[in-house]
Amino acid sequence: MASASTNVTSASPQAPNPTGLAERYALALLGIVDDLRQTEPGAADRIAADLEALFRLWREDAGFRAFVEDPRLAASEQRRGAFAIIERAGIGPEVRNLVGVMIVNRRLGRLPEVAAAFGAQLASRRxxxxxxxxxxxxxxxxxxxxxxxxxxxxxxxxxxxxxxxxxxxxxxxxxxxxxxxxxxxxxxxxxxxxxxxxxxx
Incomplete structure (x- = not known):
């Protein structure tokens, strides 16, 4: 998202259409970007890159997609699995915390919509x-x-x-x-x- 060719990719056959729920999560993440801006001018690019890295995993790893979309998993299982993957990928605390909140709220399956909404909001700002x-x-x-x-x-x-x-x-x-x-x-x-x-x- 830091450059013109940066992308957010969904593994779903259909493009995610951001909903009101997705917009709220995206705006909350943008609020964190705003809070960090004074101490870290490049926070938006870093967080956008982290979100992109997560969706590269989503796109390329069918097992990860199935894990995220499985509604039968308990929140504790989702949290343990998702955080292990996020840590291995070197994704920062902001996106990690976003994923944690979505797991608690049983909304992890909406992650593609949130990413699309975040990308659209950030692009609009720029x-x-x-x-x-x-x-x-x-x-x-x-x-x-x-x-x-x-x-x-x-x-x-x-x-x-x-x-x-x-x-x-x-x-x-x-x-x-x-x-x-x-x-x-x-x-x-x-x-x-x-x-x-x-x-x-």
Missing amino acids: GQQTAKVATAHPLSDTQRAQIVARLTEAGFSGVQLQETVDPTLLGGLVVRIGSRLYDNSIKSKLQRLQYAMKGAA
Whole structure:
């Protein structure tokens, strides 16, 4: 979140839509950023990077995703497992405490929404625009840079990517930014071909 190409990625096939609940958690984390700003000017970048690191784990580790989403686990089990992973990843106390509060409130499964809300709030504060990018496979750093460059060429400034992996797209990508939708997925191309063939029949 510290740079234009920083992203928060959800492992869910659908992009998380921040709810009022997610916004409240995100604003609470931003309140901590504000409190730290005088003594640590780079607190926002550090905390954003910690949140991104947690979601990289979420995206890449199916076991971790299943653990977080399992409603049958007791809060003590969730806390012990989540904190062990957070400690190994070197994630700081602010995100660790956020996860702890969400576990106590039985809201850990809403973590993708909270991350999306935090990213959107931070981008808004910095005058950035959030582009929601859905792809069939995780993006590489080169692809992220290319997307940001293309959106900048199209007139968007300070672009912040919010990524989602959606295997049903098959390939290509779908980008939403502001009121604009750019759909270059193989799924949509196949649907358009199917409609065209029906029309020609």
